[in-house]
Amino acid sequence: MDLYDLTIAEASARLARRELSAVELTQAHLDRIATVDGHVRAFVTVTPEVALEAAAAADRRLAVGERGPLLGVPMALKDVISTRGIRTTCSSKMLEHFIPIYDATVVTKLYAAGAVLLGKTNMDEFAMGSSCENSAFFPTHNPWDLDRVPGGSSGGSAAAVAAGEAIYTLGSDTGGSIRQPASLCGVVGLKPTYGRVSRFGLVAFASSLDQIGPFTRTVEDAAIVLEAIAGRDPNDSTSADVPVPNFRAALGGDLRGLRLGVPKEYFVRGMQPGVDAALRAAIRELEALGATVDWDVSLPHTEYALAVYYLVAPSEASANLARYDGVKYGFSAEAPTMWEEMERTRGLGFGPEVKRRIMLGTYALSAGYYDAYYLKAQKVRTLIKRDFDEAFARYDALVAPTSPTVAFRLGEKLDDPLQMYLSDVCTLPINIAGVCGLSVPAGLSDGLPVGLQIIGKPFDEATILRIGHAYQQATHWHTLRPALARA
Amino acid sequence: MAGDNKGDRAKQNGRTSSTIPPRAAAGVSDGLLDEGYAWTDAPHRPGAGYTWSMSLTRDDVLHVARLARLGLTDEEVERMQGQLSLILEQFETLRRLDTEQVPPTFQVFATTNVFRDDEPRPSFPVDDVLQNAPLREGDYLRVRAVLEE
Numbered sequence: 001m002d003l004y005d006l007t008i009a010e011a012s013a014r015l016a017r018r019e020l021s022a023v024e025l026t027q028a029h030l031d032r033i034a035t036v037d038g039h040v041r042a043f044v045t046v047t048p049e050v051a052l053e054a055a056a057a058a059d060r061r062l063a064v065g066e067r068g069p070l071l072g073v074p075m076a077l078k079d080v081i082s083t084r085g086i087r088t089t090c091s092s093k094m095l096e097h098f099i100p101i102y103d104a105t106v107v108t109k110l111y112a113a114g115a116v117l118l119g120k121t122n123m124d125e126f127a128m129g130s131s132c133e134n135s136a137f138f139p140t141h142n143p144w145d146l147d148r149v150p151g152g153s154s155g156g157s158a159a160a161v162a163a164g165e166a167i168y169t170l171g172s173d174t175g176g177s178i179r180q181p182a183s184l185c186g187v188v189g190l191k192p193t194y195g196r197v198s199r200f201g202l203v204a205f206a207s208s209l210d211q212i213g214p215f216t217r218t219v220e221d222a223a224i225v226l227e228a229i230a231g232r233d234p235n236d237s238t239s240a241d242v243p244v245p246n247f248r249a250a251l252g253g254d255l256r257g258l259r260l261g262v263p264k265e266y267f268v269r270g271m272q273p274g275v276d277a278a279l280r281a282a283i284r285e286l287e288a289l290g291a292t293v294d295w296d297v298s299l300p301h302t303e304y305a306l307a308v309y310y311l312v313a314p315s316e317a318s319a320n321l322a323r324y325d326g327v328k329y330g331f332s333a334e335a336p337t338m339w340e341e342m343e344r345t346r347g348l349g350f351g352p353e354v355k356r357r358i359m360l361g362t363y364a365l366s367a368g369y370y371d372a373y374y375l376k377a378q379k380v381r382t383l384i385k386r387d388f389d390e391a392f393a394r395y396d397a398l399v400a401p402t403s404p405t406v407a408f409r410l411g412e413k414l415d416d417p418l419q420m421y422l423s424d425v426c427t428l429p430i431n432i433a434g435v436c437g438l439s440v441p442a443g444l445s446d447g448l449p450v451g452l453q454i455i456g457k458p459f460d461e462a463t464i465l466r467i468g469h470a471y472q473q474a475t476h477w478h479t480l481r482p483a484l485a486r487a
Numbered sequence: 488m489a490g491d492n493k494g495d496r497a498k499q500n501g502r503t504s505s506t507i508p509p510r511a512a513a514g515v516s517d518g519l520l521d522e523g524y525a526w527t528d529a530p531h532r533p534g535a536g537y538t539w540s541m542s543l544t545r546d547d548v549l550h551v552a553r554l555a556r557l558g559l560t561d562e563e564v565e566r567m568q569g570q571l572s573l574i575l576e577q578f579e580t581l582r583r584l585d586t587e588q589v590p591p592t593f594q595v596f597a598t599t600n601v602f603r604d605d606e607p608r609p610s611f612p613v614d615d616v617l618q619n620a621p622l623r624e625g626d627y628l629r630v631r632a633v634l635e636e
Contacts, residue, residue: 101615194595208594237601281528307578318555325556327630329619338631339556347558355557359548359567360574362555376581378591383584385592417570418577443625460598 003028004164005481008073008221011167015072015182022062022072026055029074030244033118033165036484041140042160044079044089046119054116061114069248071114071225076166080156081212082201083487084131085109086117090203091135092125094324094331094349100198103451106170106212107234113228118166118486121156125351126264126321127177129153129204129268131415131424134353139411142185143482144448146243148407151181151423154215158185161215163484168225169215174206175309175401176427178213179439183402186441186480188468189215189224191427194434195240197226198233201267204318207238209309209431218478219440219468220327223247226461242459250462251469256290259395259470261297265452266400274445279401282442282452282471286399289470299387304380305429310421311377312363312432318476324349357418381432388433392457397464401426402439402451426453436461440468441477449477576599 003025006014014020020074030048035428037043058072082088089095103111111117124134130157132140140155142148143163147457150159154171158181161169171178173191182189184384190213197212204210214225231242262283267276287293326332326345333344350358364373391398403423413420430437435458442452452471472478489623552559559567613626624628 098619101611101618219538234603238598240596301584304581304584309583310574311578322555326621327628330621332621338633340558341631342556343558346556347560350557352563353564355559356567356570358555358557359551359571363543363547363551363571363575366551366554371576376586377578378593379586379589380581380584381592382584382589385595418573421574 001162001379004032005351006167007218008069008167008216008224009218011073012069012071014065018062022055022058022116023052025072025384026051026074026118029118029166031162032163036143036163037139037165039141039146039484040159040165041138041144042044042121042134042156042163042165043076043119044091044122044137044156045087047086047117049095050086051116054111054114058114058116062070064209066114069229070110072116073114074116074118075110075166076118076157076160077107077167078120078123078154078171080123080172080203080205080328081107081170082203083117083120086120088120088203089137089295090125090135092349092351092354093136094350095203096136096331098330100201102201105198105233107201108280109229121154121160121169123156124153124177125354126203127153127172127174127210128353128357129412130176130180130420131413132181135353142407143484144186145407146484148409149184151184151403152178153181153383153408154351155181157215158182158187158189161185161187161217164481165180167216168221170212170225170229171215172202172205172210172448173427173431174209174211174313175431176424179402179427179430179437179451179453180424182215182439183453184407184449186449186477186482187217188222188441188452188478189213189439190226190461190465191430191437192226192230192454192461192463193240193436194431195238195319196230196233196242196436196459196461198236198239198247199232200235200239204320206313207320208316211315211431219275219438219465219472220251222249222438223251223469225467226417226465240459245462247462247465251466253466253470254290255286255467255470258291258397258463260267260291260293260316260467261391261395261398262293262295263297263302263391263398263400264295265299265302267407268404268425270422271401271404272406272445275401275403275405275450278443278445279449280454282475283399283472285471285474286467289474291467293399297391297395297398299384299391299429300389301383302429305384305432306421306425308377308380308384308432309424310360310426311373312381314357315364315374318358321354321358322345322349325328353360353417372465384429385433388435392435397457397467398455399467400453402453403427406445406448406450434458436464437462438468440471441480442471443477444480449480493635543575
C-alpha cells in the first residue's frame with residue numbers, strides 16, 4: 001500500500017509506532033500532489049515549506065512520547081477557511097491576493113492537534129456552485145474521470161482525498177457543498193449540525209446555513225476529525241454550547257434496534273437508474289445489519305426546499321458580500337468617483353454565479369418584495385423543519401440519495417443555472433432544517449461513485465457515524481480508488 | 488506617497504483597464520440618494536401588495552444592480568434579465584402554501600442574545616490590519632471622497 005492510500009487511523013498508528021515519520025508521510029503527499037495535481041487541479045495553493053516545518057514539529061512531539069490521532073497527519077483546507085499568513089482566495093478574483101491576519105477556529109484546533117497543512121483547495125467562487133466550475137481560476141477534475149466535475153462547491157477538497165493528495169480535508173456545506181462532492185468523488189463527507197463547529201474564520205456565504213465539516217476515506221476518520229474541530233467557540237455566538245462526545249468511541253456494533261426511514265420524496269424524477277439501484281441495495285444492506293427500515297416515509301414539503309434555499313441563501317449572501325467594496329481589502333478597481341469605483345470593483349471582482357446570487361438576494365430583500373419572497377421563504381422553512389421534527393420522532397435517522405446523479409461532464413450544466421441548482425435537491429433540505437448529514441460511498445454506476453446520505457437528528461452525529469461505520473465494515477466501496485491512483 | 492500606494496494597488500490587482508461602461512452609460516443616474524430613480528421606472532411599486540412578477544424588465548435589473556452596487560455590462564444585464572426571470576418563476580411554487588399562521592424560521596435553533604464580559608483585549612496590530620488594504624495612507628485606509636462638489 002502506498003503512503004498516500006493511508007487513512008487517518010492507519011497513518012497515526014504507524015506514526016505512533018515510529019515506523020514512519022511525519023516528514024516522510026508529508027513528503028509522500030507532496031510528491032503525490034506533484035504527480036497528479038496537474039490533471040486533477042484540486043489545489044489553489046500548495047504550501048510545501050509550511051507542511052514540512054509542521055511535520056518536523058510533529059516528529060519532535062512524537063519523539064517525546066506525545067500521541068494523538070491527527071498528530072503529524074497531512075491535510076488540506078478548502079480555500080474559504082482563513083489561514084493566517086497563507087492566502088485565502090475563496091477561488092475569487094476578489095480575494096486572489098488576500099492574506100488573512102488570523103486563523104479560523106477550526107485551523108487553530110487542528111494545528112494544536114498537530115495537523116500538517118499541505119495547502120488550500122479549489123472551490124466554486126465564494127462556495128456558490130455544485131461543480132467547482134465557478135472557480136475564478138480553473139475547474140477541478142474528478143479523479144474517477146477527468147472529463148467530469150468533482151461536484152461542488154468543495155470540489156477541490158473532495159478530489160484531493162479521492163486522488164490521494166491529502167489524507168483528509170475540510171470543506172464547508174451551505175446546501176450540499178460537502179456531501180454532494182463527496183458523493184461524486186467516492187469519499188466520505190460530513191455536514192455537522194448547524195452550530196456544532198465554529199464558523200469563526202470561515203468566509204461567510206449564508207450565515208444561517210454554513211457549516212464546516214470533513215472529507216475522509218472512512219467514517220471512522222470523519223469521527224476523529226469532527227471530534228477535533230467541534231465545540232462551543234466564544235468567537236462564534238451561533239456555535240452551540242452542547243457537549244462534544246467521543247465520536248470515535250461511539251462507533252461499533254451492529255444496527256439492531258435502530259429505526260431508519262426512507263423519505264420517498266428524495267427518490268426524485270430524473271434520478272439515474274444506476275444510482276437508484278445502488279441506493280436500494282445499500283439500504284437493504286443496512287436492513288441486513290439489523291436496522292428496521294420503513295421504506296415509505298414522507299417529508300411532504302421537500303419539493304419547496306429548492307425555492308426556499310435559493311431565496312434564503314442568496315439573501316444572506318447579498319448582505320454578507322456587501323463587505324467587498326475595494327476599500328478595506330481585496331480587489332479594487334479605479335474609477336472617477338467613489339460609487340463608480342465600488343460598482344466597478346464588484347462588477348470586475350465577482351464572477352457570473354456570485355453576481356447572479358447577489359442580484360437574486362438583493363431583489364428578494366428589496367422594498368416591496370421582502371414579504372412576498374424572503375419572509376415567505378422563511379415561513380416555508382418552518383414547514384420543512386417541522387417535517388424533520390416529525391420524522392425524527394419516529395425514526396433514529398433517515399437514509400436517502402446524496403445526489404440523484406453520478407458526476408456529470410464538465411460544461412454540461414454551466415450555462416443552465418437551474419439544472420445546476422437541481423443537483424443539490426437531496427442535500428438542501430438538511431441545511432434548511434439545520435440537521436446533520438453524512439455521505440458514504442455506496443457503489444458505482446457506470447464506473448462512477450454513488451453516495452448514500454444518512455441524515456441525523458440535531459447534534460446526533462454519533463448515530464449517523466455509527467450507521468455509516470457499520471455499513472463500511474460490511475462493504476468494500478470505500479476501499480475502491482480511481483484508476484488515476486495507479487497512474 | 489499616494490502615488491506609491493496606487494502603484495501597490497495596481498501591482499496587487501494585476502490592474503486592468505475596465506471594460507465596464509460608466510454607470511451613466513448604462514442608463515443609471517449617479518446621485519447618491521437619488522430616490523427619484525428608485526421606483527419611477529420600476530413597474531412593481533412597493534406597497535402594491537404581493538406582485539409575483541415572473542419576468543423582470545431591464546429597468547428592474549438595473550435598479551437591483553444599483554441597490555447592490557454591482558456594475559454590470561450591457562450583455563450581463565440582458566443575460567441576468569432572462570436568467571433571473573426563469574429562476575423567479577420557480578419560486579411561484581411557494582404561493583401554493585398557506586403560511587398565514589406559520590412563523591418564520593430565521594435561525595434553526597432559536598438562540599437568544601449571547602453576552603460576554605466587556606473585558607479589554609489586545610487588538611490586531613495596525614500594520615496587520617492594513618496589510619491587505621488596496622490604498623493606505625499612514626495608519627489609515629485611503630478612500631475617495633464620499634461627498635464631492
